[in-house]
Amino acid sequence: MAPETAISGYDAFMSYIQLAKPFVEQGGGExxxxxxxxRFLIGPENGQWDICMLIKQKSVSDFFAFEQNPDYMKITGHRSASILDSRLLPLEMLSF
Known part of the structure; x- marks a missing residue:
């Protein structure tokens, strides 16, 4: 799974996204x-996020269902190698 030459965390995460995308879509996600x-405009002064990803899914359980796929589990090393910290925030669309 390791690349032949060293790559950045950004490049590793982009590889992960491309490999994970079919699993997300297979479960009905996008x-x-x-x-x-x-850096945050409003938030901790020393806080920042390099990348944010927004995934639309029918439910939290549908989102997590792809994690049980043995083929998906083979690519999770790309994600682990690419990030120092992460957050997962489920959102529910509101009508207004």
Whole structure:
């Protein structure tokens, strides 16, 4: 799984996204956004996020269902190698 030459965490995460995308879509999900982050406008002064990804899914359980796929589990090393810290925040769309 390791690349022949050293790559950045960013490149490792982009590889992970490309490999994970079919599993997300197979479960009825869709990657809506992958965006470059920076420092918070409102938040801790020393806090920042390099990348944010927004995935649309029918439910949290549908989102997690792909994690049980043995083929998906083979690519999780790319994700682990690419990040120092992460957050997973489920959101529910509201009507307004």
């Amino acid at each position: 990657i809506l956004l992958v965006g470059k982050g920076d």
